[in-house]
Amino acid sequence: MAADLVVGIDIGMTGTGVAYKSKSDKEPTALTWGKDAKVPTRLFSSDRHQPPKLVGWGLEVPDDSVKPFTTREWFKVDFGNKEVEQAHIESLYTDFLGCLYRELRDHQLTPEILGTKPFEECTIDFLFSVPATWDPALVNNFKQLISNAGYDHVKDHTAHVTMTEPQAVAAFHMCGSESSDRTKDGDKVLIIDAGGGTTDFCLLKLKDKFHGTSEVQKSSQAIEIQPVSDRYRDRKHECGPEGFEDAIFPISSEIIQGKSGSLSGIDPFILTDTTMASLFDAQILQLRGEITILLHEFESMQANTDSGRNYVILAGGLGSSRYFKGKVQQLVSESLAELAGKTEVFTLDKPRLAVCLGLIYHAGRSPQLFPRRLHRVSLGIASQQLKDAIKQSRFRLFVKKALFHLPMDKKAEKAIEWIALKGTPVGDLGFLTFTQTTTFSPDLPREKRIWEVAILTSSESDTERLMVEDNCRIREILKINLSRAPESFESTGPREALSRLHLARKPDVVIEVTVVVRVELATIEFQWIDSNGFRCSDPISIPTGYERLPSTGQSAVYELS
Template sequence: MADQRAFNERDYPVIVGIDFGTTYSGAAYSLANQEDIEDIVRWPRQSSSVYCKTPTMNLYRGDSKKMVQWGNAARLELLRPINRDAVLLKQYKLYLDEALSKDLVPLPNDLTIVDVISDFLREFHEHLLFEMSRGIARDFKQDSFRYCLTVPAMWSDRAKALMRESAIRAGLVKEGDHRDRLMLISEPEAAAIYCEKKCEQFNLRGGDKFMICDAGGGTVDLIVFQVESTFQGTRKFKEDTKGHGESCGSIFIDKRMRKLLKKKLKSATKSVPPYAFEHMMDTFINTVKPEFDGTDDHFIQLPASLELASLTNEEIGLDEGVLCLTMQELRDDVFEPVVQDVLNLIRQQMKTVNRLEAIFLVGGFGSSNYLFKRVQQEFGRDVGLVAMPPRAELAVTRGAVFFGKNPNLVTTRVPRYWYGIDSTNKFIEGVDPPEFKIIRSDGSIRADNRFSVFVRRGEPLDINDCVVKKYYAFYPNQTVCSLFAADTEEEPRYTCAPTLGVRRIANFTIPMPKLPDVQYGERIDLLIKMYFGEVELRVEAVIQGKTYSTTCMFEA
């Protein structure tokens, strides 16, 4: 076990931000000593007229575990007759949402979620390096790059750990690199940093509170921040209340649109070839969805292959091969049910705040004209400002780069869980179950399986705060301790209460370093330091004055 080396930011003069998304992924980079940020806008097999991100898609052939294409090339390759047995994987980021993953079908070809994400990130990163070699980073080697990878704030500690594992396996950093060379930042935090940088006209002052509504393809995350005025006018933020989110992003609009199209076309044709149907969905996703604001009808030209290019069918709104999507059916059947989920999230979050100065909509779905209109209608009277920053779809990617330049811009976070360990406590008759009673040799009566709280859910936590606990081990044995978490409103009393929302989330293994002056079996005191205020849970061990990193195994 190696010492935890001090991290030197000057070793990494290039900052790379990566937004790995449910439907699209993007990247940006900058030199650490410069303000300008370069977006990656060229992607393989993608025309210049489409979105400046690449689709998060993988293509595998047959039952092979080897990815053959990624991004837009994967989607186009699927249309070739030779790839009829191919498997196209998309929206697989949802497998890291533990609330959804249990209801999703298993990944094909015996692939794991780490396999799939690392396959995509490996090719994504190779293309990123190629594009950077043609820009301002051309004089730097990849081992001088520092990475900021964005994750949903609603993700569990296990999901974040799997994302880090995927990034390492994909070759962004090496296993032996310092942990801080790869930083995870929550997507709404990255967006908040971007809004502060690019929204000076909104004039947020010290003490003002604002909400970030980060609406992407799969997830919608909300966090309320409070502005802090600091030395020389630099503004920092602290998370004001416990944020929350759900999987209710724009892919659920796409699913509802698929259902509507199938319903409309059912009466006009017996079957729709898959590539023709996908062509219509592309028109909806790239044209109709971003433009729709709830006021006008929209139209889709049906492909000639459907043999409907010159037909008229008033029942479904088909006129000489042009299908009409009325404002009412788009609003009622496609957009409004999903937008209502977002409005309910905002409504819940606003109940936790006394006064809110602004709501910023960011992300691909956050750029929706209809979502902006509905948020303005619902909350415009109660909030001073509902706004969409410039290039809202790139807010998270660019914010990640800004975060890499100054990781201390967010000073306080609010934990979404109770964290603690298993312990014993005084047994209380009539409260503690009889089977938990322990009678010690000294006659004292204790209750087993008690939840000893390290971190209180919903209470602000400084990013540098750490919990220190004393342990001991007998040389050269390693130490293993379990960490429990709960998302309950009330403080949990027991660790063995999964039906009440308590579960063991991790085991920390603390290997014993080689200590030349210590005898076999000798007792060694050690301190365990747990940092809960960072985006990722970090655990260190201090043994004989030296700090060591630990191995953490997160449980599903």
């Protein structure tokens, strides 16, 4: 069933963007926060309390009555950094996510947006993005923080981490941007999502109409810059290669009596185009090497095909700058002597909102812009009747008796069914579905129709090696409640007629269920549903990766699932 509302959330280093789309909307809409398109990613905690007490967030700056207080910002850069205490960083993340959730629930998602249903009765999908460098373990931790903040606590509310940030930018360009007509099949596209604190890259080749396949995906180390005033930010965006007229900023200070005013003895600060350019150059210098490497990928890709043009698409706060665009154009001319004429640099419309809008444009799209495969594991499901409960200690005997597919007589109680081997493409919507059948004695009361199953994974894809115990791992064991599931009866030929005369045992009750498997960036979610569409189990999620790299200096490529 389609969601009543889809919400895309981009937790940025300095600001957070939120967009939404209801069933009746043709296009997604971005929320506004005062005069800005993003709410500041920050918290305020009072130092009067131990531990410090949360007293504000985002635009809700505490008044003087709670001073002294501390502003908590830039915690995204430390998430996953082994040199920083993660419990504290995770606490900040959870607090911010919780504040944002309550703001959306109580104020932003108004009845005009939700329609006739109240918030708690709507089916809502919350979609999140992550930096390209986050490994699967870190993505899984982030998803847990999202859950801790309450996004999936209400019935029919779900929270998913669906895309990396540069992928979401690409989705916005191909599906929702006014510039989408510039690119066509065969073109190569380099996405540079240069935000307030980090810059992510994604190199794509368009293979079908509006259908991109990720070839390279990287992210640079975070670049830390102190927050600036609105007026300074506006000047920053106006700055271009040709410069601008000097801007005068009076220097204000607090006087001892507590009144604010300009001190006549201090000259105003004059911002020149040279000074502004030097601030940009400090950031661009750190990005220059990474951009150059990816630009040379254009040459490698061009060697294999003569068709198509090259595009460098800029997004993010820094990416929206005219000066930054000019510097990237200069870098293209220097790095791509032969291909510079076939390479165009342009800035997306709505560059700061491209990620949260792209999440929604991509949601439910078929075919997917970024086709997924099970890169890490093969998936299997083992099932036994309740009297033969699955236990780790009995796994050796269980595997020896297991079959690769269900036996012909449909007795599933001693079978492992490998539903998807490593390398299997995932469906257009990111789902796999398949049907399972189990039987129960007709004399067993409905409330006791409990089916025990185990989810298994293996790093192997060869069918014979999958049947070796050391190559398999039980990830979860759960009981499927089939007490309400529709039933049919096993056809047994002559025995069925004899059972009516009480001359033979009654045929078994047959129950059919559908297993829905959702593949995400770092997790795989399982859900059992009966033939009437009712859930027979709570969703169960398993992580697909455990490796963890330090966040400092990493420039890695991580496959999906």
